[in-house]
Amino acid sequence: MTRLLLLLTLLGVWSCQEPQQKNKPVSISGEIVNPTDPFVILYKGEQPIDSARLDEQNRFELRIDSLESGLYNFYHRPEFQYIYIEQGDSMQIRLNTVAFDESLVFSGSGEVVNNFLIDFFLESESEENLIREALVPMEPEAFSAKLDSLKVRNISQLEELNSEFPITEGAYHTAQASILYKDYYYREKYPFWHRKMIADAEGVHELPKDFYAYRSEVSYDDLSLTFLKPYHDFMVFHIGNLAYTSCKKACVIDKEEVRDQLHFNQHQLKLIDSLVTGDELRDNLFRTVAFDYLLKYDSEENLEVFMTDFLSRSENNRHFHEIEALSEAIRNLSPDQQLPELMVENSDGNLQSLQELAGTGPVVFYFWSGPQQHHLANITRRVRSLNEEYRDYRFVGICLRTEKARWKSMLASYSLDPENQYWAEDFENFAHTLVVYHPYKSIVAKDGKIVDGFANLNTSF
Incomplete structure (x- = not known):
């Protein structure tokens, strides 16, 4: 601070x-x-x-x-x-x-709460890795004690700030909620993080009876917090955590794959329907579950079952058309489908279609954007490594969400080969049509047709 x-x-x-x-x-x-x-x-x-x-x-x-x-x-x-x-x-x-x-x-006027919120946002981003590395290996009691200390420190800073530079009740409530729900989020994540870090752990560790005591303080209908990131992030994982508990009692599950399975996501839909009352938060949480499940598409039959359940609980969801479009786009990226007729521009200003670029030999399309420079550095290193290993493939980068002039300057800054780099003007169309929601999303194509519409640069090669 x-x-x-x-x-x-x-x-x-x-x-x-x-x-x-x-x-x-x-x-x-x-x-x-x-x-x-x-x-x-x-x-x-x-x-x-x-x-x-x-x-x-x-x-x-x-x-x-x-x-x-x-x-x-x-x-x-x-x-x-x-x-x-x-x-x-x-x-x-x-x-x-x-x-x-x-x-x-x-x-x-308004600077006090807004500078607090942005500073807390930035601090939390760097803090999460530290918590995972230093605190998550601890046993539950020690982990909770450390989080308690961190929460007390943050609340004290807010109270001290408010004492010196008074803010309104609504502003204080928002700032305080940022602290509390970030704390709750870490506690929801802990059992699963801890299990992954302890190699011989079987399932989620047994926790003290009061480990989830904070849940009695959770509000499922605070409309003022609907779009507050710590609140929304907590709700997403909290619902998933409750669904996992329900699944353990009612279903036969593979603990490593449960979040991909239809029944787990149906548990999530049921919980949102029964717990959350605010329309916008309900719609947003239903959307999150739908996107997460659909992007792990396993079969047409399960997709139809999920969508039927989804509609029965959220028929008037404000995101329905977006979710319906996603399900259709996923079907269109199945193997042997023709690549969508989307146009990209090369560094000379000439337009080409994706089908033309995949006309001969296998091509891997991957995606990046100017504002995410750390991601660009990572993906560039990965592509250079893959180029050495897969010499028969052409790796084609498509830049999204970036002004053309900035894209061209970045080609030189990152020593990117202009022959294999293209720029797309319409980000929304590309993202929706090609289902670009994962940072390492890639598409493998050959002869103008899709080989794998949901490849991952880090795990598929």
Whole structure:
């Protein structure tokens, strides 16, 4: 929290909201360094609230007369981050898309809670690996004690911050929930992480009777937290954990493959239906289960059974058309199907279809994007290794979610062979048609037809 406390010391107290601010419009302005899109868009859940075009200095301003206090999403394609807004806020944002989250800084009214949230988000990202490596090997009692200490530290920091720079009750609730549900998430994950790290473990270890005591504090209907990442991440794994317990009692399972099996995912659907009441959270959790299962497609028969069960519990799901489109796209990527008629552009600006690129010899298509530079470095090393081992294959990279000029500059920066690199303009169409939801997703094709529509660069070769 050093960055946050220093910033607040320099800028002073902006968060003390005067009563008359409730009648003032909301103003959100700022600057984006190295923009990747001409616009910024503000979303409430999945609904766009307002948008603004960047000017010649890459600055923008959003002005909203009236809104409901709570979490919103600030979106600058292809990146987004949530932001807590209250009526009357006048906030400035500055970021650099090269390191979108790491460079994001808020100033003005509302800065206290938003800088806390972004700092906690970044801290949690680096913290998870440390927890897995240092704490997960511990026995349950020791693990819980360490997490208790971490939670107390984080809550104390929030309380100290609130004492010096008071924030509203709603803002405090959101910040506190970030801490608590991240803590709950680690506790839900622990038995499965621990089992994997202990080679001779059989099943999930027996836990102390009070290990899941925090579950009595879980809210399944807190609408204000629906789009808060720690809350959503917890709910996803919590439902899966409960489903695993149900499966152990009611089903014959292979513990290594249970999450891929139809009956396990049906347990998840049943639990969401019985526990979760908020419409948006229900729909989002149903969608998560559907995507996770469909992307592990095993048979047409099971797909139909799953979809029938899904529809019986979530008939009016707002994501239904997306889920239906995914199931159809999966069928279209079956072996011996023709590659979809999608066009890509080479470094000379010439268009070619995927079928043309796979016209002779076996081809492996893989995907990357400019903002995910760590992933690009990893995937580049992997492809160079595969090129040495599979000399009969042509490995073709397709860049998504990146401006053309930036893509071209990255070819040189990463020493990528322009002959085997292509750029796709329509990310949404590519992602949906080719089911690009995994970072190492690849497609093996030959003679314009699909050999394996769901290959993985790390595990399939």
